[in-house]
Amino acid sequence: IVIPLLSNTNIFSIIEFLTDCLGGNKPSDITTQYVARIYISLKIGSKFYFLTSTPTNFESILDATKISDTIIYLISSLHGISIEGDYLFDLINIHCVNGNVIYSVSTISPFKINGYLHEMHLSPNDLVYGSSLETFQFEQY
DSSP, X not given: OEEESSTTOOHHHHHHHHHHHTTBOOOEEEESSSEEEEEEETTTTEXXXXXXXXXXXXXXXXXXXXXXXXXXXXXXXXXXXXXXXXXXXXXXXXXTOOSOOOXXXXXXXXXXXXXXXXXXXXXXTOEEEETTTEEEEOOOO
C-alpha cells in the first residue's frame, strides 16, 4: 500500500518510478473506492498491486494496510506531513503494525503468513474481501 501523508503528494509518479526499477509494464487500473494498480514485473516474474488513496480515507486505508505486505509512506520534502497524515500514521501504528517493524528485508520471508481484518483472523489460502478492495486470495508458497 502506498500512503501519502500529505494530500498534494504525487503518488503515481512514485509508483511509476518503483515499477521502472523493477522492470514493470504499464499498469492496468482497477477503479474502486481505492485505486488498485496491477503491475507484472519482468525482472522478478510476478504480479503485484499498488493500492493508493487519499489520506482522509481512514477506514479503507486501515483495511488495506492490514492485508498488505509492505507500507510505503510518501512525505513531502517541502511541506512535511499534514495533520491528517500524522493522525493516519498514528492510527496505522496502533491498529495495523503489531510491533514487528522490519528494518531489513533480507531477514524475512517475502510472503505474509497471517494477520486480521476487522477482527477476523487470516491465514494462508483464505479468501479476503475488503469492501473497497475486492476479493483477494492469500497464498503460501
